[in-house]
Amino acid sequence: MLKIENLQASIEDKEILKGINLEVKPGEVHAIMGPNGSGKSTLASVLAGREEYEVTGGSVSYMGKDLLEFAPEERAREGIFLAFQYPVEIPGVSTTNFLKTAVNQVRESKGLKPLDAVSFLKEMKEKMKLVDIDQALLSRALNEGFSGGEKKRNEIFQMAMLEPKLSILDETDSGLDIDALKIVADGVNKLKSKDNATIVVTHYQRLLDYIVPDFVHVLYKGKIVKSGDKNLALELEEKGYDWIKDEEGVEA
Amino acid sequence: MAELTLTDQFTTIFEAKTGSKEGLSDFQKGSFEAFNTLGLPHRKSEAYKYTQIARILEKNFSEVSVPLETSWDIAEIKERFYPVNEANHLVFINGVWKSDLSEIKSDANHLQISVISESELDLLGKVSNSSRDPFAQLNGAQFSGGLFFKAARNSDNIPTFIYHFLDAENTSISFPRILIDAETGSQTRVYEKTFVNGDAAALVIGMLESKVESNASVRFTKLQQYPKNVYAVEGIYASQDKDSRFHTNTFTFGGAVIRNNVVIDIDGENCEGHMNGLYVISGNTQVDNNTAVDHKQPHSFSNELYKGVIDENARGVFNGKIYVRPEAQKTNAFQSNNNIILSDSATVNTKPQLEIWADDVKCSHGCTTGQLDEDAIFYLRARGISKVRAKALMLTAFAVETLEEVKEELVKDEIESIILNKLG
Ligand SMILES: Nc1ncnc2c1ncn2[C@@H]1O[C@H](COP(=O)(O)OP(=O)(O)OP(=O)(O)O)[C@@H](O)[C@H]1O
Ligand SMILES: [Mg+2]
Numbered sequence: 001m002l003k004i005e006n007l008q009a010s011i012e013d014k015e016i017l018k019g020i021n022l023e024v025k026p027g028e029v030h031a032i033m034g035p036n037g038s039g040k041s042t043l044a045s046v047l048a049g050r051e052e053y054e055v056t057g058g059s060v061s062y063m064g065k066d067l068l069e070f071a072p073e074e075r076a077r078e079g080i081f082l083a084f085q086y087p088v089e090i091p092g093v094s095t096t097n098f099l100k101t102a103v104n105q106v107r108e109s110k111g112l113k114p115l116d117a118v119s120f121l122k123e124m125k126e127k128m129k130l131v132d133i134d135q136a137l138l139s140r141a142l143n144e145g146f147s148g149g150e151k152k153r154n155e156i157f158q159m160a161m162l163e164p165k166l167s168i169l170d171e172t173d174s175g176l177d178i179d180a181l182k183i184v185a186d187g188v189n190k191l192k193s194k195d196n197a198t199i200v201v202t203h204y205q206r207l208l209d210y211i212v213p214d215f216v217h218v219l220y221k222g223k224i225v226k227s228g229d230k231n232l233a234l235e236l237e238e239k240g241y242d243w244i245k246d247e248e249g250v251e252a
Numbered sequence: 253m254a255e256l257t258l259t260d261q262f263t264t265i266f267e268a269k270t271g272s273k274e275g276l277s278d279f280q281k282g283s284f285e286a287f288n289t290l291g292l293p294h295r296k297s298e299a300y301k302y303t304q305i306a307r308i309l310e311k312n313f314s315e316v317s318v319p320l321e322t323s324w325d326i327a328e329i330k331e332r333f334y335p336v337n338e339a340n341h342l343v344f345i346n347g348v349w350k351s352d353l354s355e356i357k358s359d360a361n362h363l364q365i366s367v368i369s370e371s372e373l374d375l376l377g378k379v380s381n382s383s384r385d386p387f388a389q390l391n392g393a394q395f396s397g398g399l400f401f402k403a404a405r406n407s408d409n410i411p412t413f414i415y416h417f418l419d420a421e422n423t424s425i426s427f428p429r430i431l432i433d434a435e436t437g438s439q440t441r442v443y444e445k446t447f448v449n450g451d452a453a454a455l456v457i458g459m460l461e462s463k464v465e466s467n468a469s470v471r472f473t474k475l476q477q478y479p480k481n482v483y484a485v486e487g488i489y490a491s492q493d494k495d496s497r498f499h500t501n502t503f504t505f506g507g508a509v510i511r512n513n514v515v516i517d518i519d520g521e522n523c524e525g526h527m528n529g530l531y532v533i534s535g536n537t538q539v540d541n542n543t544a545v546d547h548k549q550p551h552s553f554s555n556e557l558y559k560g561v562i563d564e565n566a567r568g569v570f571n572g573k574i575y576v577r578p579e580a581q582k583t584n585a586f587q588s589n590n591n592i593i594l595s596d597s598a599t600v601n602t603k604p605q606l607e608i609w610a611d612d613v614k615c616s617h618g619c620t621t622g623q624l625d626e627d628a629i630f631y632l633r634a635r636g637i638s639k640v641r642a643k644a645l646m647l648t649a650f651a652v653e654t655l656e657e658v659k660e661e662l663v664k665d666e667i668e669s670i671i672l673n674k675l676g
Contacts, residue, residue, distance in 0.1 A: 048634050052626075078635035092649025101633040101645060107634070117664040141649075158635060 018222035079165030148175030185210030275370030283392030347426030348397035370400035398429035420450035478507030494520030
């Protein structure tokens with residue numbers, strides 16, 4: 001589904017990603033961990049098509065196509081979803097209105113008729129249950145004044161509405177209390193199928209108890225320096241990143 | 253023959269005017285003298301710093317007159333009416349109120365609608381202080397067929413729509429004048445819009461005065477959807493007695509150079525004064541909103557919100573003055589002006605001016621000018637929304653906030669669709 005080869009990217013002439021290799025197949029869950037500033041969000045943004053980042057080398061193929069050729073909205077329409085680490089506040093635009101526009105633009109790109117108000121509301125109601133999100137929140141301006149946890153929940157709600165093939169969850173667990181974490185993880189699990197895949201970026205092994213990864217990767221200074229199964233996450237939790245940094249030091 | 257200056261032309265127009273009744277003509281003579289003393293704002297005038305109005309007008313109106321005939325026919329005019337039966341539809345042609353073309357539903361006991369005559373001399377030009385506004389004086393000198401609108405205590409609260417029809421086949425000028433007397437406890441809603449035929453330069457020197465007596469409410473909404481040959485200097489002067497409410501909403505979507513002077517005197521306790529505006533402009537349009545609220549009495553509230561979306565070579569100017577006199581303790585006065593700039597050559601000049609002499613007051617002002625938030629656009633695009641749609645969503649959301657105070661659904665819908673058309 002997704003194949004990243006030797007991906008290099010920089011912002012303002014500062015090289016951040018220094019040769020990432022990663023392959024994600026349908027049905028898989030990949031966790032990406034790594035210290036602050038190592039480039040996890042940068043990778044997520046590059047995959048979602050953020051134009052500020054300049055791809056300086058390597059390639060990304062998604063469903064057999066060159067992903068880097070596509071605009072952010074085209075990627076979204078093709079099934080890529082990024083749950084933002086820092087969801088943006090959009091004054092004046094309600095979540096409902098925004099999602100209706102999004103859902104219908106995605107449908108339009110597939111040659112489908114726009115959802116009418118009734119079907120859209122029905123769809124919303126269903127997905128609201130999934131992440132236990134309140135109607136009142138959705139009629140407010142998108143993310144404006146939302147608490148950290150509400151913003152994260154809203155991201156997963158959007159994901160549920162858009163039914164992506166490849167979801168990239170950038171620290172969706174930070175800022176969530178334990179109950180919310182379970183709800184969000186539950187939602188993600190319910191949306192999982194053998195045809196779609198998930199990349200979870202996280203600092204905490206805790207989330208991975210709920211969303212069990214098939215692979216865990218450690219991103220450090222713009223490279224994946226270690227990959228393993230879910231036990232790697234446990235090991236990281238226990239020992240921190242120093243041992244990896246040390247190993248890196250030896251290699252360098 | 254030497255070219256006539258604009259002021260010379262004003263004299264010609266003034267002298268050619270068919271005499272009004274004696275009392276009124278004294279008022280008009282006085283206004284003309286006042287105008288001549290003040291003159292057009294000169295180059296260094298602080299109040300017209302960003303809109304060199306004299307230069308602009310001299311350049312575009314080397315020969316100007318009030319059209320004597322109109323190309324608008326009755327059917328065309330009536331077609332433009334909002335489809336509201338329970339309403340007063342008042343027609344002005346080239347600045348002159350036409351009672352025969354107007355449809356008045358209100359009972360004369362509730363609402364008196366007549367041509368401004370000498371019976372209004374105790375109000376005319378005196379509602380609030382416009383003695384130093386040369387354009388107010390010019391209008392005072394030149395207007396004919398002004399509209400007097402007197403809402404009685406038992407007013408029926410049906411809306412009034414005012415339609416201005418202009419002829420701009422040749423360079424033209426008009427001087428519409430409206431005088432509102434909202435008596436104690438009355439309710440008034442007035443909506444105003446303009447239609448233009450022809451594409452020669454047209455100048456509107458407009459003046460609206462509104463006296464808002466105790467516990468009365470006046471809502472005035474002006475739609476300036478001018479074509480690019482229209483130049484306008486329009487004044488709104490209001491004065492409020494105790495317990496009254498006054499709202500102005502000014503929506504500007506086009507024109508060459510538009511200057512709006514809005515002045516509210518809050519001369520009573522427990523008043524509410526609102527000034528809202530939106531300008532969504534592009535091309536070479538220049539819109540200059542100059543506003544002032546003068547708190548003369550304690551315990552009142554004023555709120556002002558102006559928003560602008562400026563594209564291409566357009567220019568938005570905002571100046572908001574708040575005066576709080578020493579007696580006006582416990583005043584709450586708020587003001588904000590927010591602008592979004594969409595092109596490198598668009599400009600905004602915004603200036604709040606607070607002069608507060610009372611100590612126990614709450615006043616705030618805020619001006620922002622910026623571009624659309626790139627992070628927000630990316631966020632929307634990452635959900636499958638095209639860049640164009642993402643921008644449109646954000647801009648319309650920004651703009652429609654100013655519609656909240658427009659209570660007539662038809663007008664609200666109309667303005668909303670103009671916004672969507674311009675920004676969508
Ligand atoms: N717009 C930018 N301008 C300059 N540097 C940037 C910019 N965006 C990111 N960076 C830098 O790129 C590096 C990687 O940032 P990134 O956000 O990808 O890290 P991260 O792994 O997600 O960290 P965290 O765990 O704290 O979320 C950091 O050093 C960061 O300062
Ligand atoms: Mg990050």
